[in-house]
Amino acid sequence: MPGYDPVRDLRDSSNQSNFDIRHSAPTEENARELMAGSSNTQESSSNGTNLEAIPKESVTHGEAPMEPIAYQPTYRWSAPTTILTPITFEEMERRRARSKNPLRHRERNTDDSVGGRIRPYAEISAENGSVAEHYNKRQNIDRETRESSPIIPLKRFNNWIKSALIAMYAQPALGEHAQARVLEMGCGKGGDLMKWDRQHPSILVMIDVAEVSVNQARERYESGRFRWPASFFAFDCFREPLSSHIPQEILDPKFDTISLQFCMHYGWDTEEHARVMLKNIAQNLRPGGTFIGTTPDSETLMGRLDAIDSEGELSFGNENYRIEFEHRYEDGEKPFGNKYHFWLEDAVDDVPEYVVEWATFERLAEEYGLKLLYRSRFDQILADGYEKPRLRSLLERMRVVNPKQVAETGEVSPAMPASMWDVCTLYVGFAFEKVAL
Template identity: 45%
Template sequence: MPPPQTPHRASAAIVTTNVNNAVAAAMPLAMPPPPRAQPMPTRPISPPPKAPPPAPAPASVPGSAPAPMPTPKTQTPRPRTSSGTALPAKPLPMSVSAPSLAPSLPRKPSPVPGPSRATPDAGPSISADASSTVKRSTIPYAPTRRITPATSVLVPLSPAEMERYRNYPGGIGSMMLRRKRKREDELSGKRVLDEGEEDEESARKKRKLGDVGIVVEHYNTRPDVGVTQRQDSPIIGLKSFNNWVKSVLITRFAYPALMDSPNGQGRPGTGRGTRGRVLDMGCGKGGDLTKWSKAKVADYVGLDIAAVSIEQAQMRHASARGSRFTATFFALDCYAHVLSDVLPAPLLSTPFDVVSMQFCMHYAFESEKKARTMLQNVAGWLRRGGVFIGTIPDAEQLLDRLDALPKDAKELSFGNSVYKIRFEDRTNRPTFGHKYWFFLQDAVDDVPEYVVQWDNFVKLAAEFDLQPVYKKEFHQVFEEHHEHSEFGPLLERMRVVDANGESQMDEDQWEAANIYIAFAFEKR
């Protein structure tokens, strides 16, 4: 299950995308400002040396015309309709269609040189040796649209990023890095482990790291694929559906809280019509930044235990088109530390209108102390009337599936081709620290998580003046909103279903989606 939140640092690493709103922190992650583009210098062309006149060119054939320029092919977008958004009302099979790939943009045609403008006495063409005297363009390099910040190519890979690319299980490039590292080990005299020894070494490393370290390492080494590559994920249907559920939560509960914010408009530099503040605990790589932009938030603070994820979230916000809100990011464990102990005081001086925890709160239930610290951080800086939204695994369903396993089962696990959940004990079920191991294809690689018993969660939250206002399983969220005037068409726009109402999720993905519940609390 997506982004984690677990302990590691007492100090916060800060990155901000607005200089006016930057605050001091121990580990600045902001990138240097891009240098101002300067016009290329021009050089006069020195007169070429005299040379014998060139041989006359062959006469052109009368009436002939130059070959026509090839016209670049363009791709016509397929028409889409707003009808047919029905998915099954039960958490079981749905019709399957081949994943729709995003159409590739046509390549911009290369410029074809026009006829020469040389005069009869211009002399021979300039040779390669004289290329340094060619007149250069005075137009400065200043692209109007960037995919990444201008100086991103100047930033070297960090050790964490290098390790991530080396360990990435897919892609030719990663295999080359693995082979190179193996060869380096051989040349340096290090003994290279075989597959069996590697498995044993991996298990030993996990024991040494502990649960928190395993989670941090996992999310720090997850590759950050682009939007195009993301569409090639084998579980893209599941990921799209999860994003749709989060969009429903934000629109139904967070947006009204932001618009009713007593904090007024955003700080100077934010867009017109923006309002309110959001605290995203477990923001990961910033996958929800676009959703918050559409919710017209003015100020956003993102926290995550994985420093590499925070760097990627900051890059995503910096390169976003039309971003109208300020965003500040910190790498810290908000389950082990009270925010006032690690964040700058000015950042917490104005209360938040919304706190969000998506697919990560279960990590806090490793112990009662962590769960209480998490709720203190949620409620302590949330205004009265503000909302707390999130998504967690459904404990009731997990334990029912555990009870349904055969008595003589050698492994206490269940799942399918997409996900797997493995418990270590059948009978020991503590309120806090009830651990299981979770695997999700192309997302989570067998990391420890903890059961969140709903009744216990509600009772604990009440101590912090948080009252539940919404709780639904994911399939119930779909049943409630798939015919809604706004959320129905959103299913198609987010590619949960196609124009014919068919989903990219197969039965296994649909089952994996429905082990989760969505919730909303209000601070009274």
């Protein structure tokens, strides 16, 4: 259905009103209504309406209106028998979500500086819906409350890891003076906005399956007074192409960097979903651009499971985290859909995840023109980053390491309990470069 047309709508409403009045009993009240209609028409003209653009048959002149045209709208939203049944808000949003008209998307912006509006995500599987539900329920807390988290050393370290990947593999891909076009898939509540702000992006597009989280990311953006535009979309980018929700004018030109932090394992339930994710990345990343991310390390996960003596025992962890598998599989036996449940204190509550088998991931990425540049477990990234003065300074400012302890022992070790370090060493960080196929 086309958008609002003031000429058509004014004509239709005027014709219907005149039709009703002309076919009713000729009372003094009807005559007064006709006079009021004439006055309203003249008043509209004084308010700026272009009467020359309105067909003459729909305009009244004084007390002698011309013969009206019967109400026959060219466009209908529904059948005549249901014309009085109002469309629900959910139905309206679903129809808008299916629209590929970029003008409709632009129409919904309330502030040009903000870019795209939040889009409702399409129907998703019940299991992936539980992931969205989990993150939708998590409250958006202030900085002071975050600092009081029982696992704050772990959270600081993870934030440093993401900053290190951006500094090492996103920033160099941009050139000395370029402004980044950045796409963040799985943006959560917008916790990485400040990290990207240091890269002076020309635009940041943020996507997440959890609609409440996307709202909170947008609120964080608006309250931060960033000097670059951002667009926010809520849908499942592991199951749907980006172009089905994001206007092409935003996707073009392609992105310099695409980031996927701590969420890729949710889309590794089937090969189809893994390929949709990789296709979304490869199609929207420019040649020479970088794809960076973090995910649980399959070798470490399976190694800790294999270290359990009892064949019947499928879980491991400590006071800060717990992982429980559903089945034991031999190496390479189940590259997709190897499911486990993950609990992390003050962060994740028994959410289903899937092992991202690295050999399979790298092979599929190569099919889509993504060449591996870097892959290291978090403990190795810590060692690599400490060799770079800027990242070393950031480590100290974020209180991830204690410089005095490092000077005394000569070992780069994080300022956190061993139980939290066990969680950190479950993950790897990576960087790929888009090459021409």
